[in-house]
Amino acid sequence: MNLELAKHIENEINNKLHRKLVFKWQTIGGGSINSTYKISAESFNYFVKINNISVFENGFKEEALGLKFLKTHGAITPKIISEGIFKGNIYLVLSWIDSIFxxxxxxxxxxxxxxNLHQNKSEKFGLNYSNFMGQxxxxxxxxxDFPxxxxxxRLKPQVKLAFSKDLLQIKELKQFESLYTQLDSFIPKEKPCAVHGDLWSGNFIAAPNNKAVFIDxxxxxxxxxxxxxxxxxxxGFSEEFYKIYKEIYPLEKDFNFRKDIYNLYPLLIHLNLFGKSYLRSVKTIVSQF
Known part of the structure; x- marks a missing residue:
């Protein structure tokens, strides 16, 4: 841990609290990209995420904007305490959320x-700034239109990157081109809505009030x-989750058929970040269509 950076972060927190606390730093698991910590002093607990500016040139600005986007649309998120860049390091400080089973x-x-998040509609698909999926x-x-x-x-940038890394070959590129021509017939027509965008089991916290806190x-x-x-x-999540969601906001038929098409995107991300262990899944899905 960079002691100068730690002192800078502590000073920022203390300035907001109007205190002079000395924090205890504890390394915690937080994914494969960032260094993550729980820091504590008296009754104050925070989550800290740190990386090098070479990974995210804007720091964690886009992540902070994403949390604000979710909160604006009614989702529960951690409170943003501080976000910035210090001597080549980037950091994000959030309120600490205890978790339960x-x-x-x-x-x-x-x-x-x-x-409820998905009930927030827009006129077009997209956003007025780029952000990140992983790094x-x-x-x-x-x-x-969504297709x-x-x-x-989503698909073309990742396919291009995978091809440049020799992870995909001409055969797969041609299969993707064929898939592109079919997407409009597969995907139901719906108005654009607010989405989390990376909703897997590592990106929410089960809080003590039995509510989900959206992160990352x-x-x-x-x-x-x-x-x-x-x-x-x-x-997947609990069967109860899908049952209740579909009761509130029913899906069009054949979602189980379509889900693999959507998941080509995160699988391509994983292929480009972590290598060939994800190649079979990508090839299987794209060859099906």
Missing amino acids: ETNKFWQNFAIQLA LVQKNTFFN AFFIEN PAVYYGHREIDLAMSLLFG
Whole structure:
């Protein structure tokens, strides 16, 4: 841990609290990209995320904007305490959220919360700034229809990157081109809505009040099935979650058929970040269509 950076972060917190606390730093698990800590002093607890500016040139600005986007649309998020850049290091300080085991009541509440988030509509698919999925840039150029948005902003950039890394070959490129021509017939027509964008089990916290706290967003106005498909990619949530969501906000038929198309995007992200262990999943899905 960079002691000068730690002192800078503590000073920022103390200035906001009008105190002179000395914090204890504890390393915690927080993914494969950033260094993460819990820092504590007296009754004050915070979550701190740190990285090098070479990873995210704007610091954690886009993540902070994403949390504000979610909060503006009614979602529960940690409070942003501080975000900035210090001597080549970037940091984000959030309020600490205690977690509990996910109860049936939690999953019911989470389904309601997500359905409510998806009720926030927009006129176009996209967002007025780019952000990140993992550590890869996520373009959010506006489009009037979701298939075009998904092809141009999601699939094509990742396919191009994977091809440049020799992870995909000409055969797969041709299969993707064929898939692009079919997407409009597969995906239901819905108005753009606010989405989390990276909704898997590591990106929410089950809080003591049995409500979900949304973290690590990759937000934009998209198709709501994106969030539901992503939630199923790495094992899925409780059956109660999907049952309640569908009761509140029913899905069009054949979602289970479509979910693999949506999940091509996060799988391509993982392919480009972590290598060939994700190649079979990508090839299987794209060859199906």
